[in-house]
Amino acid sequence: MNHPPLNAPSPLAPYAARDAVSRGRRHPEPPPTYRSEFQRDRDRIIHSTAFRRLEYKTQVFVNHEGDLFRTRLTHSLEVAQIARAIARMLGLNEDLTEAIALAHDLGHTPFGHAGQDALDQCMADYGGFEHNLQSLRVVDHLEAHYAEFDGLNLTFETREGILKHCTAEVAAGLGDVGRRFVDGGQPSLEAQLNNLADEIAYNNHDVDDGLRSGFITLEQLQGITLFREAQAEVNARHPGLDEKRVRHEVIRRMINRLVTDLIESSREAIHRAAPDSLEAVRAQDRPLIRFSPRIREYNLELKGFLRQHLYRHYRVRRMTAKAARVLKALFAAYMEDPALLPPEHERKARRLAAETGEAGRARAVADYLAGMTDRFAIAEYGRLFDPKTLS
Template sequence: MSDKADRTRDPAEAISANGDERSLLVKPPTLAMLESHLAPYAAHSAQSRGRRFPEAPPSARTEFQRDRDRIVHSTAFRRLEYKTQVFVNHEGDLFRTRLTHSLEVAQIARSVARNLRVNEDLVEAISLAHDLGHTPFGHAGQDALNECMQAHGGFEHNLQSLAVVDELEEHYGGFNGLNLCFETREGILKHCSRENALRLGDLGERFLTGKRPSLEAQIANIADEIAYNNHDVDDGLRSGLLTIEQLSHVELWQTHYEDARREHPQLDGRRMVHETVRRMINTLIVDLIDTTRRNLADSAPRSLDAVRAAPALVAHSGAVAAQAAQLKRFLFRNLYRHYRVMRMASKARRVIRGLFEAFSEDPRLLPPAYQADDEAAQPRLIAHYIAGMTDRYALKEYQRLFVINDS
C-alpha cells in the first residue's frame, strides 16, 4: 500500500491493522473490561441499584469511580482537613485530621479489596465519604449536638454523612447532593435505628431484615477501625499523653515493638514508633484478608445478593480480634479519657451547646440559607449548619456570638 493511501485511512483502523499496542489508547476499555477481574460476589457497576436521579452513564470511568470523584471534589471533603480526629486542630500540625484519617482508611480498604477481588473504586468511595457528616471537635462535638437534638430526632454522624451526599452538597444543576449510587450510600450508613430505617426505605431495609451490606462496605468499616486505633497510638505518643511503658501491657503493640527492636536495635524515638505501628497495621490487614478468604471459601457466595444474606464475612481471626479489642480498650482508658483530652472535650461541648442555643433562641443569627419558614424544621437546619463547621470556624462563630471585642 502506498504512503498516500495509508494517510487516507482512519488512524484507529490503521493502528489496529498494524497490531500496534497503541490501539488501546484509541479504543478505550469497556465497563466489562474495567471490572473483568472482580469476583462474582463483588459489587459490579453494571449491576448497581442505580442513583436517586437517573443520569447518563459515564464515558471514561465506572459508576463507582464517578462516585469517588464526586466525593473528592465535594465541599464537605475539603472541610475534613480542619476537623478533629482526637486532637483539636490548633493543638498541632502533625496530628491526624478527619481528612488524613479518611485517606488512610481508603488506603487500607483498597489493599484489602484488591486481595479479595472486590471493587476497589466502591470501597474507596465509601472510605472517603464515611466521615463527611462528622461535627467539629470529634466525638465530643457529636455527643453535644446529639444532646441538643434529642427532642428533634437526635444526631448521628453517619446519618449526617448520608444527608451531605443526598441533600446538602450544592454542585450540580439537576439535583441536590452528589446523587451517588445506592451501593455507596449503603456503605456510608453503618448504623441505623429502626425508626430511621423505616424512613429511609430500601436503604434502611437491611437494618430491619438483619441482612448485611456489600463486602466493600464491610471492608471499609473494619479499615476505619484499623486506621484510627493504630494511628491514635501514634498521635498519643507524639502528644506525650501516652508512653511506651504504658503500651508495654498491650499485646499487639508489645509483640511488634520487641520484633522491631530485635531487627533494628539502633533505632529509637519516632522511627521506632513508626516501625512498630506499621507492623501492627500490616498484621491486622494480612489477618483480615486471610480470615475473610476462609470465610468466603466456607460460605461460597456466588453473587452480591448471597453476600447480603450471609453472616458478616469480613472479619479478623479470634486471636487478632482479641488483640485489637485490647488495644481499643487501652486507648479508651488512657487516651480518650486522659484529663487533657477531657478538658478539651468539655470546652468543645460548651461551644456546640452555646451555638445551638443561641441559634435556637434567635434564628436570625443564622445565615439566610439556614433560616426556616417552618419552625419545626429549624432545629435540623441548625444541626446541619453546626455539623458542617470546621473546628476553627466553630470557635470563631462562638467568639462572634459571645465575645465583645474592644478592638
C-alpha cells in the same frame, strides 16, 4: 491495534459489586463515558465542600493543637489506602471501596466525637444526631452543586456503605438504603471491609498521635499484645533505634498484622460461605469480612487501652469539654434567634420550621453546626459571645 477501554476494570470476584448491576441513583442520570459509576461517585465526593472541610475537623486533637496530628481528612485518606489494598487481595471493587472510605466521615461534626455527643444531646428532643446518618444526609441532600438535584446523587452501593449502622425505626424512613436494618441481611463486602479498615486506621494512628503528643507512653503500651509483640520484633531487628523510628516501625507492623489477618480470615469465611453473587453476600446472617477470633481480641484490647488512657486523658477531656460548651452555646443561640444564622441557613431554618415545627428548625441548626470546621466554630463562638468581637 485494539486498546482496552480507559475504564476497563480489574478482574472481580463473583461476589464483588459491579457497576452493571448497580441499584442505581436516586435521580436517574446518563452513564459516564470514560469512568465507572463508582469512579464517578468517588470524584463527586472528592470535589464536595464537605470533603474539603474534613481538613480542619478533629480526629482526637483539636485542629490548632498541632500541625502533624491526624484530621478527619487524613484519616479518610488512610482508611481508603488500607481498604483498597485489602479489596484488591479479595477481588472486590476497589473504586466502590474507595468511594465509601472517602465519604464515611462527611457528616462528622467539628471537635470529633465530643462534637457529636454534644450535638446529639442538643437534638435529644428532635430526633437526635448521629454522624453516620449525617454523612448520608450530606450526600443525599445538603451538598448543593448540581442543577438537577440536591446532594451528590451517589449510587445505592456507595450510600449503603456510608450507612454503617442504624436503628430499625430510623431505617424505616430511609427507603431502600435502610431496608437491611429492617429486614435483616448484610451490605456488600466493600461496605463490610470499610467498617474494619476504619477501625484499623483510627486505632493505630491514634496510638501514633497519642505517643507524639506525650499523652501515652511506650511503657504504658507494653501491656497491649499487638504493640508489645511488634516492638519486640523491632528491637530485635534494629537495636538502638531512636524512639521516633521505633514508633513508626511498631505501628506499621501492627497495621500489617491486622490487615494480613483480615485478608486471610475473610478469605476463609468467603470460601466456606461460597457466595456466587452480591445478592448471596446480602443473604448471609453475619458479615464475611472479619478478623480471626484471636486478632479480634487483640484489637479490642487496643481499643480499650485508647479509650482509657488517651480519650479519657485529662488534657483530652479538657479539650472535649470546651468543644461541647462551644457547640451547645451555638445551638442554643441559633434556636433562640435564627436571625443570627447566615441568610441561607436562616431561610432553611424557617422553611423547615414551617414544615415540621421546632424539630425542623433544630435540624437546620444541626446541619449548620455539623458542617463547621473546628476553627470556624471557635471563631463563630467568639463572634456571638465575646464583647470584643463585634463583626
